[in-house]
Amino acid sequence: MPTGKVKWFDSNKGFGFLATDDGQEVFLPSSALPAGVSTVKPGTRMEFGVAQGRRGAQALSVRLLERTPSVARNVRKPAEEMAVITEDLIKLLDGMSNGLRRGRYPDSAHGRKIATILRTVADNLDV
The missing domain is CATH 2.40.50.140 (Nucleic acid-binding proteins)
Incomplete structure (x- = not known):
């Protein structure tokens, strides 16, 4: 074969x-x-x-x-460290949602930072 x-x-x-x-x-x-x-x-x-x-x-x-070994699994952060990052992300998103309720999007620099953090967390979770 x-x-x-x-x-x-x-x-x-x-x-x-x-x-x-x-x-x-x-x-x-x-x-x-x-x-x-x-x-x-x-x-x-x-x-x-x-x-x-x-x-x-x-x-x-x-x-x-x-199977191809997962590169992400070999380099992902420890669960304890991800817990702290996730808690900080929740606080960040909560502050952003307050601004959105008042009709204001975050400025572009702040929005890019939030998007980068979201992608990083997602990459660590998606293996």
């Missing part, structure tokens, strides 16, 4: 593409993924069968060889 790596996969669209070890592209439908697997990350190594479909090579009966 051929092997390769996931180039990209969009779980919302239900498909992606694999790059075989010899450089070919293979269509990867979500129906070919193993039971219980709904998405795969780029770089995940797989073994798969190939059939020629209407639009070219298509993966069948995919088997995961190794």
